[in-house]
Every structure is written in C-alpha cells, then in structure tokens.
Amino acid sequence: MAELELRSVSAGYKDTMVVREVTARLPRGSWLAIIGPNGAGKSTLLKAITGITGHSGEILLDGAPISAMSARERARAVGYAPQTPVVPEGLTVTDYALLGRTPHLGLLAREGASDLVIVREVLARLDLDHLADRPLRTLSGGERQRAVLARVLAQQAGLLLLDEPTTGLDVGHAQALLELVDRLRRADGTTVVSTLHDLTLAAQYADELILVDNGDVVAVGPPAEVLTAERVATHYGAKVAILAAPDGTPVVTPVRDPSAVVP
Amino acid sequence: MSDPRPTRLTWRQVAVGCALLVVVVVASVLLGAIDLGWGRVLTEFWAQLTGGVSPLSEQEAAILWQIRVPRVVLGCLVGGALAVSGAAFQGVFRNPLADPYLLGAAAGAGLAATLMVFAVPASQEMAQGWSIGPLPLAAFLGAIGGVGLTWALGRSAGSGTATLVLAGVAVASFLTAVQTFVQQLNVENLRVIYNWMLGGLGTTGWNEVLLILPYVAVSSAVLCASGRLIDVLGVGDEEASALGLRPARVRLLVLVAASLATAAAVSVSGLIGFVGIVVPHVIRLMVAGSYRVLVPLSLIGGAIFLAAADVAARTVMAPSELPIGVITAFTGAPFFAFVLRATRKERA
Numbered sequence: 001m002a003e004l005e006l007r008s009v010s011a012g013y014k015d016t017m018v019v020r021e022v023t024a025r026l027p028r029g030s031w032l033a034i035i036g037p038n039g040a041g042k043s044t045l046l047k048a049i050t051g052i053t054g055h056s057g058e059i060l061l062d063g064a065p066i067s068a069m070s071a072r073e074r075a076r077a078v079g080y081a082p083q084t085p086v087v088p089e090g091l092t093v094t095d096y097a098l099l100g101r102t103p104h105l106g107l108l109a110r111e112g113a114s115d116l117v118i119v120r121e122v123l124a125r126l127d128l129d130h131l132a133d134r135p136l137r138t139l140s141g142g143e144r145q146r147a148v149l150a151r152v153l154a155q156q157a158g159l160l161l162l163d164e165p166t167t168g169l170d171v172g173h174a175q176a177l178l179e180l181v182d183r184l185r186r187a188d189g190t191t192v193v194s195t196l197h198d199l200t201l202a203a204q205y206a207d208e209l210i211l212v213d214n215g216d217v218v219a220v221g222p223p224a225e226v227l228t229a230e231r232v233a234t235h236y237g238a239k240v241a242i243l244a245a246p247d248g249t250p251v252v253t254p255v256r257d258p259s260a261v262v263p
Numbered sequence: 264m265s266d267p268r269p270t271r272l273t274w275r276q277v278a279v280g281c282a283l284l285v286v287v288v289v290a291s292v293l294l295g296a297i298d299l300g301w302g303r304v305l306t307e308f309w310a311q312l313t314g315g316v317s318p319l320s321e322q323e324a325a326i327l328w329q330i331r332v333p334r335v336v337l338g339c340l341v342g343g344a345l346a347v348s349g350a351a352f353q354g355v356f357r358n359p360l361a362d363p364y365l366l367g368a369a370a371g372a373g374l375a376a377t378l379m380v381f382a383v384p385a386s387q388e389m390a391q392g393w394s395i396g397p398l399p400l401a402a403f404l405g406a407i408g409g410v411g412l413t414w415a416l417g418r419s420a421g422s423g424t425a426t427l428v429l430a431g432v433a434v435a436s437f438l439t440a441v442q443t444f445v446q447q448l449n450v451e452n453l454r455v456i457y458n459w460m461l462g463g464l465g466t467t468g469w470n471e472v473l474l475i476l477p478y479v480a481v482s483s484a485v486l487c488a489s490g491r492l493i494d495v496l497g498v499g500d501e502e503a504s505a506l507g508l509r510p511a512r513v514r515l516l517v518l519v520a521a522s523l524a525t526a527a528a529v530s531v532s533g534l535i536g537f538v539g540i541v542v543p544h545v546i547r548l549m550v551a552g553s554y555r556v557l558v559p560l561s562l563i564g565g566a567i568f569l570a571a572a573d574v575a576a577r578t579v580m581a582p583s584e585l586p587i588g589v590i591t592a593f594t595g596a597p598f599f600a601f602v603l604r605a606t607r608k609e610r611a
C-alpha cells in the first residue's frame with residue numbers, strides 16, 4: 001500500500017539531532033529492521049516517521065512528504081506501536097483496540113458495525129478474543145503488548161512502525177506476531193519498519209537491516225551482509241558467533257570467552 | 264468464540280439512572296418545612312400533566328412550583344454539571360484526583376465573590392436572598408478568570424498536562440491567599456462569604472435555573488459527545504497524535520466545556536465539594552472505565568447525588584438548613600468507602 005522513502009533524515013529533540021542522515025527506500029510490502037545498541041536513536045527515527053518528533057531531510061510516503069499531511073491523513077497511512085506504550089488501564093481490550101479506528105472516524109462520530117468487525121478479526125488473529133472483555137490492567141505484560149499491536153493493526157495503515165514489538169513475548173507469541181505481520185505485508189502489501197533487538201528474528205523477517213550506532217548509520221543491506229561477528233562486536237560490544245539456520249538465514253548467538261571468566 | 268463487545272452506554276443503565284433520579288426528585292419535592300401531603304402533590308402533578316383541577320391552594324401551589332420544584336431542578340443541574348466536569352477533568356488529566364476545581368475555578372470564584380461582597384456591601388442583602396445579583400455574576404466571572412489565568416500560566420511554562428495542573432495549584436493558592444487577605448480586612452462580612460463558600464441551593468424561583476441551564480446543557484452535550492475522544496487521550500499525547508488527534512485541541516475543547524459548566528454551577532450554588540470527584544469514581548467502580556459511559560452516567564449520578572444531598576440538607580435539622588457542602592462530604596465519603604470495599608474483588 002505504501003512506499004516509504006527517507007532522504008537524509010535527521011531527527012532529535014530540542015536542538016540535538018540524535019540520529020543523522022538516514023537514507024533508505026522501501027518498496028511496498030517490504031520489511032526494514034532498524035538495529036543497533038541501546039540509545040542509538042532507533043526509536044527516535046520511528047517517532048520522526050510518525051510525526052511525533054521533528055525531522056530535517058525528507059520523509060516521503062508514496063512520494064508525498066509526510067510533513068505536508070494532516071495528523072489524520074498521516075494516522076490513516078502510518079500505524080505506530082511505541083516501545084513503551086501508555087496503557088489506559090480501565091479500558092477493556094476491545095475498547096482499546098477500537099481506539100485504532102480513530103483516524104477513520106469523524107471527530108465526534110461513533111464506530112460503526114464495520115469498525116467492530118475489523119477489531120474482532122484483529123483480536124482473533126492475535127489470540128486475544130478470549131480476553132476481549134478484560135480491562136487492560138488485568139492483563140499480563142505480553143498480553144498487553146499484543147493488545148497494543150491489535151490497536152495498531154485495527155488502524156489498517158499501509159505502513160507499520162513497530163518499536164520492539166516482541167519485547168516481553170514468549171517465543172511462541174513472538175513468532176506468531178511476526179508471522180502475522182509478515183502475512184499482512186505479503187497479502188496486503190503493508191510496509192513494515194521495526195526495531196528489533198533480537199538479531200536472529202530481525203534476520204529471519206526483514207528484507208533489509210539498518211545498523212545504527214550512536215546516531216549514525218553504520219551498515220545497510222540484506223541481513224546476511226550486515227550481520228557479521230566483527231560488526232556486532234564493534235557496535236554492541238558483544239562477543240557473538242554467526243551460525244546458519246537450516247534455511248540458511250544467519251543466527252546470531254552470544255558466545256562466552258572462557259579466558260574472560262573471572263576466576 | 265466469545266464475541267467481543269465494546270463498552271457502550273446501554274438503555275438499561277440510562278433507565279436505572281433516570282428511575283433513581285425520578286424517585287429522588289419526587290421525594291425532594293414532597294419533603295419540606297410545610298407538609299403539602301404527598302397524595303395531593305402527586306394529584307397536582309397529574310392535574311398539570313392532564314390539564315385537570317389542581318387540589319392545592321394558590322399559596323401551596325406557589326410553594327410547590329416557585330420554591331420546591333425549581334430548587335430540585337437547580338440541584339440536579341448543579342450536581343450534574345459538577346460530576347460531568349469532574350469526570351472530564353479526570354479523563355483529560357489522566358489523574359483520578361482531578362476535580363472540577365483543579366484549575367482554579369473555585370479559588371477564582373471565591374476571590375471574586377469576596378471582592379464583590381467587600382466592594383458592594385449591598386450585595387449582602389441580595390446574596391442572602393440568592394437573587395441573580397452581583398454575587399453569582401462575580402463568581403461566574405471569577406471562576407472563568409481563575410481557569411483562564413491557569414491556562415495562560417500553563418501555556419507560558421510549557422506544554423502538557425503536568426504543567427497545567429501545577430499552574431492550577433499555583434493560581435489556586437495565590438488567589439486563595441488574596442481572598443483570605445481581603446476577607447480579613449472585612450470581618451463583618453465573614454458570615455456571608457463563609458455561607459457562600461459552603462454552598463447552598465436556596466433559590467428565588469426559576470431565575471437561577473434559567474440562568475445556568477444553557478451553560479450546563481451545552482457543556483454536558485459537548486462532554487457526553489467527547490467521551491470517545493477522552494478515551495483516546497488516555498493513551499497519552501504521543502500515541503493520541505499518532506492516532507490522528509490533536510491532543511492539545513481536544514483538551515482545550517473539553518476543558519472549556521467543563522469549566523463553563525463548573526463556573527455556572529459555582530455561580531448559583533457556591534463551592535459544593537466532593538460531587539465532582541466522588542460521583543465519577545463510584546460510577547467507574549460500579550459500571551465501566553470507558554469515558555463514553557462514564558461521562559453521561561456521571562451527569563445523571565451527579566444530579567441524583569446532589570438532589571438527595573439537598574433533601575438531607577433541608578430535613579436533617581429542620582427547620583434550619585445545613586450547608587449542602589457539609590452533607591456532600593459527610594455522606595459522600597462513607598458512601599465512597601463503601602463502594603470501594605464492595606468492588607474490592609473485581610478490582611483485585
């Protein structure tokens with residue numbers, strides 16, 4: 001649905017730019033994973049694309065600059081799941097997911113039957129239908145995380161920005177969630193930008209990785225090219241081995257250096 | 264597969280609320296210093312509805328229609344306005360302790376009313392009769408002024424709800440300090456001011472009702488229609504704007520509506536505490552957390568609560584009247600504690 005292009009985008013807070021000069025081009029239906037150590041500027045870049053923080057350079061959605069769009073237009077085109085969402089504890093899962101329909105409604109309008117159908121479908125897909133009537137405050141961390149994704153998916157935007165969507169999810173739900181997003185992009189052509197700390201998952205799902213360190217893009221390309229043991233060592237300060245999964249995708253696994261163990 | 268249902272206001276909730284309201288209103292009309300006889304009052308209502316013959320004397324009819332009924336209606340309007348504003352404030356500030364007086368409406372009204380009593384001593388007489396005199400006007404303008412001052416100060420200090428709340432605290436304590444100072448210069452009028460502060464629903468007929476009805480009606484309609492938007496604000500400003508909302512604008516709309524309703528209520532009834540904070544919480548605990556339900560039910564619940572409190576204010580120590588603010592706090596606090604206990608399991 002949406003094609004995203006970043007032309008030397010820098011973003012930050014007040015007068016400091018915490019990510020600089022990011023350039024990327026995502027055809028519709030592609031998946032870009034932004035990786036990098038804590039504080040590198042990954043979330044900031046996503047916020048800039050959402051329009052929450054300011055940016056310099058150009059962010060184009062289907063060729064049109066997002067800075068020229070109204071908040072509502074942008075919300076119809078871009079769905080954003082933050083790293084640490086603010087959860088209104090008293091709302092039920094259904095009510096919360098329905099908030100995702102906001103950009104499709106008039107200011108004082110109510111949701112109609114079609115909105116509810118969309119929400120029901122999303123809840124079922126995310127394995128949340130049995131929790132639909134539960135207040136958010138009674139959910140587990142992973143269930144909340146899925147509820148947030150339900151809200152974002154209910155938005156039915158062509159571009160999904162997912163900031164660490166798998167934090168707090170068990171391996172089964174993490175996989176199910178990424179598979180769901182993957183199906184969406186294949187079926188509907190949804191374009192996905194996500195940050196992912198799990199480099200193995202990033203390699204499995206993304207077409208392209210951007211490695212950001214301290215605000216600068218240090219590597220761009222397909223997962224197998226970007227993920228080398230030396231890069232991970234340089235930028236994360238981690239000692240890892242890159243193995244190969246049965247299907248050939250890289251698996252990044254930490255290794256311990258026996259000589260480094262303090263006796 | 265269970266069928267997910269959104270939280271919506273149901274006819275049953277509205278019907279139960281309205282039935283309770285009717286019971287309280289009728290009880291309130293029947294009870295009073297002069298016993299009109301409940302059979303005759305009900306016959307009178309029926310006669311008015313059907314165009315039949317009134318069983319009441321002219322004087323009795325005047326007591327009923329010019330004193331009791333407008334007073335009950337005023338109580339419902341004030342209670343509804345305070346509770347609906349309280350719910351809106353709690354939603355906008357995502358703060359369960361927010362109440363309609365948070366942004367300086369009470370302090371502004373208090374100062375303006377005190378100044379009016381001080382500057383125009385004749386307003387005393389008018390104040391005692393609760394006519395639409397300089398006192399309500401001053402209180403209304405003072406309430407609006409207090410909130411406006413808070414808004415201006417909050418804007419100059421930055422954006423966001425936290426600065427606004429802090430500005431409200433600053434403005435309220437400053438205005439209260441000035442008010443106390445003026446009051447000390449003017450001890451002979453202390454009783455008038457004090458009476459006004461404690462709140463009351465004495466009326467001289469339909470004037471007050473007609474005076475505040477437009478504000479309360481329009482504000483309540485806006486707030487009830489904004490329930491969904493207040494829910495969206497619950498996800499915080501960043502996510503709300505990612506959903507296409509302009510949080511600052513929605514907040515402004517809601518705060519203007521709630522402050523107008525509050526100012527209107529304060530202008531005719533003084534400072535009645537507790538309604539704006541307790542009623543929305545009771546409804547939240549008993550019914551639901553979504554503002555699309557919470558706001559309209561707070562309107563009905565506030566009307567019920569204040570009408571009932573007024574019955575108590577008039578009858579507990581009859582023939583003398585207790586300040587209604589004393590009743591709301593005295594009964595509201597234990598009732599709130601009761602609801603908290605009763606809903607303990609569901610919240611666990």
Ligand SMILES: Nc1ncnc2c1ncn2[C@@H]1O[C@H](COP(=O)(O)OP(=O)(O)OP(=O)(O)O)[C@@H](O)[C@H]1O
Nearest residue numbers: 013014018036037038039040041042043044045083
């Ligand atoms: N609101 C803010 N104001 C000022 N500086 C901020 C703000 N938010 C983040 N920063 C700073 O910007 C830098 C990048 O932050 P960002 O959240 O984008 O990191 P990140 O790559 O997402 O890290 P993580 O992996 O920990 O989520 C950090 O140094 C952070 O301290």
Ligand SMILES: [Mg+2]
Nearest residue numbers: 042043044083
């Ligand atoms: Mg981050």
